[in-house]
Amino acid sequence: MGIIRxxxxxxxPIFIFLxxxxxxxxxxxxxxxxxxxxxxxxxDFATNQHDRDYNLFAQRGKIYDKNGKExxxxxxQVTLFxxxxxxxxxxxxxxxxxxxxxxxxxxxxxxxxxxxSGFEYITRKISPELANRVxxxxxxxxxxxxxxxxxxxxxxxxxxxxxxxxxxxxxLAGLELEYxxxxxxxxxxxxxxxxxxxxxxxxxxxxxSDPEDGYDVHLTIDENIQFYTESRLKKGxxxxxxxxxxxxxxxxxxxxxxxxxxxxxxxxNGFNQSNSDSLKNLAIxxxxxxxxxxxxxxxxxxxxxxxxxxxxxxxxxxxIKVGGRxxxxxFRQVAKDxxxxxxxxxxxxxxxxxxxxxxxxxxxxxxxxKFGFGQSTGIDLPGEEIGVxxxxxxxxxxxxxxxxxxxxxxxxxxxxxxxxxxxxxxxVAPNPHIVKKIYGKNGDxxxxxxxxxxEKRVISSETAEAIKSILIRVVEEGTGKNxxxxxxxxxxxxxxxxxxxxxxxxxxxxxxITSFMGFAPGxxxxxxxxxxxxxxxxxKGPVWGSTVAAPIFKDVMSFTLEYLRIPPLTTDIEQ
Amino acid sequence: MINTRAEILLRKRSKRxxxxxxxxxxxxxxxxxxxxxxxxxxxxxxxxxxxxxxxxLNFQAAQSQLTINEIRKExxxxxxxxxxxxxxxxxxxxxxxxYEEAIVNLSMSNPDEINYINIDTYQxxxxxxxxxxxxxxxxxxxxxxxxxxxxxKEDIYKTILTLLFP
Numbered sequence: 001m002g003i004i005r006x007x008x009x010x011x012x013p014i015f016i017f018l019x020x021x022x023x024x025x026x027x028x029x030x031x032x033x034x035x036x037x038x039x040x041x042x043x044d045f046a047t048n049q050h051d052r053d054y055n056l057f058a059q060r061g062k063i064y065d066k067n068g069k070e071x072x073x074x075x076x077q078v079t080l081f082x083x084x085x086x087x088x089x090x091x092x093x094x095x096x097x098x099x100x101x102x103x104x105x106x107x108x109x110x111x112x113x114x115x116x117s118g119f120e121y122i123t124r125k126i127s128p129e130l131a132n133r134v135x136x137x138x139x140x141x142x143x144x145x146x147x148x149x150x151x152x153x154x155x156x157x158x159x160x161x162x163x164x165x166x167x168x169x170x171x172l173a174g175l176e177l178e179y180x181x182x183x184x185x186x187x188x189x190x191x192x193x194x195x196x197x198x199x200x201x202x203x204x205x206x207x208x209s210d211p212e213d214g215y216d217v218h219l220t221i222d223e224n225i226q227f228y229t230e231s232r233l234k235k236g237x238x239x240x241x242x243x244x245x246x247x248x249x250x251x252x253x254x255x256x257x258x259x260x261x262x263x264x265x266x267x268x269n270g271f272n273q274s275n276s277d278s279l280k281n282l283a284i285x286x287x288x289x290x291x292x293x294x295x296x297x298x299x300x301x302x303x304x305x306x307x308x309x310x311x312x313x314x315x316x317x318x319x320i321k322v323g324g325r326x327x328x329x330x331f332r333q334v335a336k337d338x339x340x341x342x343x344x345x346x347x348x349x350x351x352x353x354x355x356x357x358x359x360x361x362x363x364x365x366x367x368x369x370k371f372g373f374g375q376s377t378g379i380d381l382p383g384e385e386i387g388v389x390x391x392x393x394x395x396x397x398x399x400x401x402x403x404x405x406x407x408x409x410x411x412x413x414x415x416x417x418x419x420x421x422x423x424x425x426x427x428v429a430p431n432p433h434i435v436k437k438i439y440g441k442n443g444d445x446x447x448x449x450x451x452x453x454x455e456k457r458v459i460s461s462e463t464a465e466a467i468k469s470i471l472i473r474v475v476e477e478g479t480g481k482n483x484x485x486x487x488x489x490x491x492x493x494x495x496x497x498x499x500x501x502x503x504x505x506x507x508x509x510x511x512x513i514t515s516f517m518g519f520a521p522g523x524x525x526x527x528x529x530x531x532x533x534x535x536x537x538x539x540k541g542p543v544w545g546s547t548v549a550a551p552i553f554k555d556v557m558s559f560t561l562e563y564l565r566i567p568p569l570t571t572d573i574e575q
Numbered sequence: 576m577i578n579t580r581a582e583i584l585l586r587k588r589s590k591r592x593x594x595x596x597x598x599x600x601x602x603x604x605x606x607x608x609x610x611x612x613x614x615x616x617x618x619x620x621x622x623x624x625x626x627x628x629x630x631x632l633n634f635q636a637a638q639s640q641l642t643i644n645e646i647r648k649e650x651x652x653x654x655x656x657x658x659x660x661x662x663x664x665x666x667x668x669x670x671x672x673x674y675e676e677a678i679v680n681l682s683m684s685n686p687d688e689i690n691y692i693n694i695d696t697y698q699x700x701x702x703x704x705x706x707x708x709x710x711x712x713x714x715x716x717x718x719x720x721x722x723x724x725x726x727x728k729e730d731i732y733k734t735i736l737t738l739l740f741p
Contacts (some may be wrong), residue, residue: 072666076655128655153665485719562689 002325018478051191057186057351061170061214063162063225066258066436068147070153072162072176072268074169077149080132086110086141093139097122100133101452103457103556109473112141124167125149150176150266158226159307160262160281161219161434163269173271173279175217175434182438185214218437220256225249228559229259233531236552238534240543246282246413247552249529252421252519255430257379257398258527258560284377284384287410288532290375291497292479293545294406297419298355299340300467301367304427304459307358310466313339320350323397325354327405341470345478347494349405356404356536363428364400365392371419372429373411379432384515387411417530420493423471424525427464428457450523472522482550485558487568490519491525492553494545499535511535518558521569529557 015415040482061070082100094108097478111120124147131144150165154306163174170184171177188211193215195205229247237245248260262282266274280286301310317335319328327349343351356364369375374389390399414432437445459488469489474480479494495515498507515532519525531549540550560566666672677683 068662069668073658073662073665075658075662151662153662154669154671157671158670224670227674229672231671 049194052194054190056188056211058187059181059213061216064218065221069223074148078128079124079145079147082120083141084114084289100279115290137275142511153489156265156267159268164268182215183369216439220436226259230261233263233553242536243534245533247531248283248417252424252528255432262426284414287387288513290404290411291495293493295352296493298404303354304463305363313337314354316350322401325398344470345474347479352404353401356400362394366505377418377432413530413532421456421528423464423467424431426461479546483553489519490520490524496545512546515551516545526566
């Protein structure tokens with residue numbers, strides 16, 4: 001017994017010592033585990049629990065017209081949200097909220113009753129006055145946050161150009177989408193510590209990064225020209241009970257667009273209540289067969305390629321058969337001798353076919369391509385269509401003939417206007433653009449129009465001058481007489497195109513697209529304009545580009561010339 | 576005995592010396608403790624003052640921060656008001672509204688006719704210069720002064736009117 005006790009007495013301290021050592025090792029392991037091995041994980045966990053991140057929203061840049069008039073701006077609004085966990089009486093709170101916010105009690109009650117959810121929007125972007133009334137109620141679990149809301153002070157004016165933004169202030173259409181990066185700016189970041197109940201601990205705010213406000217975008221659009229153009233287009237469409245229409249006014253030498261109107265339109269402040277058809281910017285995205293308006297391109301190509309001379313006279317029968325298809329003149333029943341000018345002045349289909357026949361398929365195709373058909377114009381707007389223009393290897397026997405007078409090819413209004421401006425710009429294609437400059441908040445210029453497509457020579461200046469003279473004669477003597485503006489020399493070309501049957505072959509008999517494209521003052525054009533009216537109808541009988549689109553062109557062009565104080569040229573007065 | 580007396584005297588003297596030494600020591604001690612106490616109290620007072628100044632400065636800083644926050648809030652509020660007014664102005668400047676106001680409320684209408692007047696600026700300047708030269712030679716004053724001469728002004732107006740409405 002004595003020996004055993006002595007042995008026990010001897011090992012007891014060793015045993016205790018071992019237990020202490022073991023405990024120490026376990027504690028050390030746990031300590032290392034917490035402080036070193038899994039430190040980052042726990043640190044992140046604690047940070048997530050205690051720190052709350054906030055976005056400091058950058059203010060979206062404004063959009064101005066060329067005279068500095070605001071077309072789009074952002075205002076501070078308030079968003080109300082709830083943490084249903086802290087809402088004590090959902091029904092009572094819902095009743096109180098619905099009285100101020102004019103919202104359905106049931107849906108509010110349902111939101112406030114979702115106690116498992118930590119966050120529920122009550123309503124977004126309401127006026128600060130309304131939000132203050134709610135916050136004065138001091139309801140538990142109801143909070144407010146500041147958000148910017150986009151406003152368009154001119155409602156539907158230039159709606160297709162400016163576009164709109166979504167609830168998250170990101171551009172969804174138009175310039176708002178195209179220049180999203182510049183307009184949006186960079187949101188700032190801030191953190192603050194919160195207590196166990198999720199309340200912010202005062203004085204724990206920490207700024208991570210300052211918000212950088214978006215840049216202001218200055219357009220080439222003039223709001224007064226835009227307003228008149230839109231009003232006149234709307235009137236023209238209502239008078240002719242047309243389906244849709246578009247007008248573009250452009251400066252031929254610079255490619256600056258002064259107005260771009262579309263109808264039907266929509267209110268930019270309530271775009272979600274509009275139907276999807278009205279949201280389309282027809283000026284850049286409506287593909288249509290242009291009809292006779294394209295004949296000047298055929299004539300330009302034939303002269304510039306050297307296939308014909310501008311003085312040549314052609315003997316034109318009233319009908320011509322090409323590739324198994326008979327092409328006839330709408331008015332002329334007898335054969336006549338027409339010069340190139342006469343072909344355009346009288347808008348002769350057979351004449352256009354004969355002009356095209358003077359060129360090989362390849363040459364004609366190359367010229368049409370150089371004029372920009374089948375390609376984007378590079379305009380700084382999203383959603384531009386390129387039209388339908390097949391390679392000449394895919395042409396049928398009659399393709400070249402029909403394309404010569406604007407059938408079998410689809411183009412957009414902006415492509416057509418660019419082609420006309422090429423003639424007016426001495427044969428060099430300009431780059432259509434909407435944005436003039438983009439300014440930062442401190443006044444630095446971020447952007448000058450840098451077109452993706454470089455200006456390029458399409459035809460010689462001699463050919464351009466010859467075609468320009470012919471187009472002036474079209475208005476003075478030919479189909480464009482209704483576009484004549486007193487005191488000015490005006491040039492242009494009419495177009496009346498049958499509409500193809502969708503999903504079928506051939507064309508509708510009584511449905512057409514009428515158009516007119518012209519310029520003024522004659523010898524040194526300052527403005528070019530295209531008017532396109534889809535499916536017009538009048539009580540007076542058949543509709544033509546000369547009777548529907550030309551008068552609209554005349555009014556719009558007269559207003560713009562007067563507004564911009566562009567007097568008639570001396571040559572116009574002499575005339 | 577004499578020796579003894581002398582010894583006694585010496586002892587007495589040394590006792591006296593020791594006593595005065597002790598008194599002196601006591602005095603030194605007291606002085607030292609007074610100095611230490613003074614130093615301690617001064618330190619406490621200084622530390623107190625320093626702490627108080629720090630608290631006061633912090634208090635002032637907090638107050639300034641509050642004022643800055645208030646001013647910032649006010650700036651934000653005024654900026655918001657400015658933005659709302661800008662929006663209102665932009666709405667009021669809408670061509671559509673102005674056009675409707677002009678037509679409906681002010682009974683205005685578009686002009687029936689617009690006339691452009693062609694002015695030959697070269698001839699106008701040439702004529703003006705020759706008139707100025709004539710005036711200079713007659714009056715002998717500078718062209719700048721002569722422009723303010725009523726007669727000269729009248730001549731210019733007549734010339735312009737003749738050119739505009741021949």
